[in-house]
Amino acid sequence: MSTQEHQADSRPDRPVTVAVLGAGRIALHMADTLAQMSQDPRYQQLVTPYAVASRSLDRAQKLAGDFHFARAYGSYQELLDDPLVDLVYIATPHSLHAEQATACLKAGKHVLVEKAFTLNARQAREVTDLARNLGLLCAEAIWTRYMPSRQLLDSILQSAPIGQVRAASASLCYPTTHKPRMTDLSLGGGALLDVGVYALNFLDMVFGSKPLSRIVSTAAMYPTGVDESNATTLIYEDGSLGQAVSSMSVACDRSGTIWGSQGYIVCTNINNIEAIDIYSSDHRLVHHYPVPEQLTGYEYEVAAAAQAIRAGQSECPQMPHADTVRLMSLMDTLRAQWGLRYPAD
Structure with a gap:
């Protein structure tokens, strides 16, 4: 135009x-x-x-x-x-x-x-x-909050094929310490804000905003003062448990697993889900869900933003302000446990 x-x-x-x-x-x-x-x-x-x-x-x-x-x-x-x-x-x-x-x-x-x-x-x-x-x-x-895989996962969880969901885990790690911004404290470097945010968002998409009773987290620190690797356990008031691991110094399987009373769900690559597999409690594959082909994966967040603008909205329903602020608050809590402060804090 x-x-x-x-x-x-x-x-x-x-x-x-x-x-x-x-x-x-x-x-x-x-x-x-x-x-x-x-x-x-x-x-x-x-x-x-x-x-x-x-x-x-x-x-x-x-x-x-x-x-x-x-x-x-x-x-x-x-x-x-x-x-x-x-x-x-x-x-x-x-x-x-x-x-x-x-x-x-x-x-x-x-x-x-x-x-x-x-x-x-x-x-x-x-x-x-x-x-x-x-x-x-x-x-x-x-992007993971806007992709079709997110709607697919929501639909699967609503149908309860694994019974009552009681726990979930997510990991995302890439060796990226060679990138200057990743190790720069003043730029918000470290694993948490770069890849850890995906692991925490995966747990948030599973459990939503239900209240937490305890947060336990630890990190291995890089010489520049940012987190090199971290591990977090979230204990919810109803007894559910979430575990998130991220790192900027190693590679990992990038998996997301949801555990229920009658089986479990495995999501391949939480950074851009490629498939979702449902297993019974005896480890038998019950259903395999492929994810639709996409342009790059970024198109969904752009389309959602454009649609929200046309509707006169100040937020996207896929990632409302409350979710963004809640996740940022959670990461503030994790950093406080580690003793990690950015200059902007």
């Missing part, structure tokens, strides 16, 4: 123009996703790739050129000043999310903020409160 066409199109159901703030690896994946969505009949009338902004104009121009975005900006302020931008996807380090989401909202832009949403719960509350007060969408872009 050209600039002139967008200016002339005031329909409430017109495509939402999306800008990417940042030009790193995640920004590249989102730019690729948006380009594919613009060519897919399911999404063509919902979103339009429009702009890329980076502190480096060269990087912004390369990303915009590679994926046919109309605009490239060498500063974030230029993006904020562009009246044609509807939704900004924030793809920068955790430590910048609160500041940049606030700036976008104050400029009248809706925001989709890459996980971890902020560094701590205080920042998360401030950003989500601002979005609600301004009547703008603000959503956390943790």
Whole structure:
């Protein structure tokens, strides 16, 4: 869509123009996703790739050129000043999310903020409160909450094929200590905000917001002061138990397992579920659920954000503000047990 066409199109159901703030690896994946969505009949009338902004104009121009975005900006302020931008996807380090989401909202832009949403719960509350007060969408872009696999898992749990769910475990680990941002305390480095958030979200998708009676967590610390590996046990008031493990120094099976009174469920790769298998109590495979083919996996969070914008909502039902704040509060509690503080705390 050209600039002139967008200016002339005031329909409430017109495509939402999306800008990417940042030009790193995640920004590249989102730019690729948006380009594919613009060519897919399911999404063509919902979103339009429009702009890329980076502190480096060269990087912004390369990303915009590679994926046919109309605009490239060498500063974030230029993006904020562009009246044609509807939704900004924030793809920068955790430590910048609160500041940049606030700036976008104050400029009248809706925001989709890459996980971890902020560094701590205080920042998360401030950003989500601002979005609600301004009547703008603000959503956390943790893709596993938006994928079809999440709806499939919800449906399976509701049908109770393994009886009463009493426990669950999740692990996600990648050797990433070679990446400078992962070991930088000032950038919110460490395993927790990068991969641990997925393990905790998996447990949250299983157990929801039911109250906790006890949280026990420990971490092995990296020389720079961030968490290298961590393990957490959540004990709920009804006696259910959740276990989450994450690390930035090893590889793991990335599995999510849900244990019930009559069997168990195995989810292959909690970071992007590939299949869900149900087993009986005698370890017999009862049912195998494949997951639908996708473009990249990022399209679902973008589509959800665009649909929420059209509906005049300030949050996405797949990841409401209460869930984002609850998970950030939980991670604050874990870090307090470890003695890990970020400068922004």
